[in-house]
Amino acid sequence: MANNRTPRDLETREQEKRYVYVPASTLPDPTPEPGFSYRWIATAILGQANPTNVSQKLREGWEPVKAVDHPELMLQGDKNGNVEIGGLMLCKAPTEKVLARKEYYEDQARAQMESVDSNFMRNNDARMPLFADKKSSTSRGGGFGNGSK
Numbered sequence: 271m272a273n274n275r276t277p278r279d280l281e282t283r284e285q286e287k288r289y290v291y292v293p294a295s296t297l298p299d300p301t302p303e304p305g306f307s308y309r310w311i312a313t314a315i316l317g318q319a320n321p322t323n324v325s326q327k328l329r330e331g332w333e334p335v336k337a338v339d340h341p342e343l344m345l346q347g348d349k350n351g352n353v354e355i356g357g358l359m360l361c362k363a364p365t366e367k368v369l370a371r372k373e374y375y376e377d378q379a380r381a382q383m384e385s386v387d388s389n390f391m392r393n394n395d396a397r398m399p400l401f402a403d404k405k406s407s408t409s410r411g412g413g414f415g416n417g418s419k
Contacts (some may be wrong), residue, residue, distance in 0.1 A: 297355060300340045300362075307368040308335070314357035324359070330371065332361035 300308055311327045312320055328334075334352040337343070340360075343353055353360040 297358065298343050300335065300353075300360060301342055303362070305365055306362045307365045308360060308362050310355075310358040311361050312357060313354060313359045317357075327361065331363045331367045333363065335360040335362050 297310055302308075309327075309332060311324060311332060313324050314320055334350070336351050337353050338351065340353060343360075
């Protein structure tokens, strides 16, 4: 045999990195703007307009994003020039407002959980605790059914 072959560890492939497929997102991401958060808001559900949802979100501080402000999305806007895809309208709001809203609802959820816990523990009795460490154990051999007489 001929010994003129290059050792395998010295060989490299033409293409080091292989392409990894990632499915396209249904909704494009806008170019981030410092100090603002983006959200897609439903304007229609199952083909029916949903003006109540839109007006509620606008009162919460969300503002529709104009198509001319984000040409990278390359979309046709709705009749008002807003970015809209399949019944969803892109809106933005100041990040501090979004964080304040999130904190408000987290506090609401925490208060509800504390209320449920305190109401449940109110019925706790030391003779019959609601939360007791329950342990089980298994043993083998010595006794009925082990085959000895």
